[in-house]
Amino acid sequence: MSEDREQLKTQRHQQRQQKLKTAVDEKIANAQEERGVLMVITGNGKGKSTAGFGTITRAVGHNKSAAVVQFIKGGWECGERNVLQKLGVPFVVMNTGFTWETQNREQDKLACEQTWLAAEKVLADPNIDMVLLDELTYMVAYDYLDLERVLSALKNRPAHQHVIITGRGCHRALVELADTVSEVQPIKHAFEAGVKAQAGFDY
Numbered sequence: 001m002s003e004d005r006e007q008l009k010t011q012r013h014q015q016r017q018q019k020l021k022t023a024v025d026e027k028i029a030n031a032q033e034e035r036g037v038l039m040v041i042t043g044n045g046k047g048k049s050t051a052g053f054g055t056i057t058r059a060v061g062h063n064k065s066a067a068v069v070q071f072i073k074g075g076w077e078c079g080e081r082n083v084l085q086k087l088g089v090p091f092v093v094m095n096t097g098f099t100w101e102t103q104n105r106e107q108d109k110l111a112c113e114q115t116w117l118a119a120e121k122v123l124a125d126p127n128i129d130m131v132l133l134d135e136l137t138y139m140v141a142y143d144y145l146d147l148e149r150v151l152s153a154l155k156n157r158p159a160h161q162h163v164i165i166t167g168r169g170c171h172r173a174l175v176e177l178a179d180t181v182s183e184v185q186p187i188k189h190a191f192e193a194g195v196k197a198q199a200g201f202d203y
């Protein structure tokens with residue numbers, strides 16, 4: 001009796017998997033286009049920058065050329081930068097050390113402008129296959145950067161170039177322009193339980 005039930009389960013599983021495989025195969029057959037993808041990783045959960053750097057590392061692992069532009073520089077060094085720079089990935093980091101705490105709007109705006117000029121350069125460079133614009137969302141949210149300028153640079157980038165934008169509260173226009181958008185939702189964060197940010201795990 002129980003053997004029969006097992007057999008039935010196995011049969012049903014096979015049927016389900018076959019159905020799934022047919023659907024997936026069809027989707028794979030339909031996805032033939034190859035071009036640069038604009039990806040947004042937003043939301044309040046932890047893992048946005050980590051995912052951005054992970055994708056840059058993936059590209060470098062395939063001998064692609066990549067560049068990183070960071071719009072917020074906290075007081076901490078960045079573990080990924082220590083590795084990726086050695087592998088020839090150029091980093092541009094906003095030089096005021098802009099963080100959530102800075103209160104000098106004019107100074108931040110100026111630093112943002114300079115950093116964005118560097119971003120525009122890489123976004124126009126056909127030799128760069130992938131660009132990470134880490135924490136760009138805040139520059140738009142705080143109105144340090146003109147949205148139209150950002151949209152225009154993204155739209156006019158080389159056709160093969162992938163771009164990843166990270167940060168909370170991404171502007172709707174960027175979400176609309178993007179091809180892939182992921183929202184990281186916080187379920188729990190160790191910080192709430194009193195665990196401090198640690199080198200190698202949080203930065």
Ligand code: ATP
Pocket residue numbers: 044045046047048049050051166167168184186189191192197201202203
């Ligand atoms: P990570 O760099 O770890 O991928 P992130 O890019 O998703 O994080 P940010 O909003 O850029 O997150 O914040 C950076 C720092 O804030 C990290 O040290 C991260 O651990 C911490 N952090 C992220 N999300 C939360 C949260 N929900 N509560 C508390 N701290 C957080």
Ligand code: MG
Pocket residue numbers: 048049050135166167
């Ligand atoms: Mg981040």
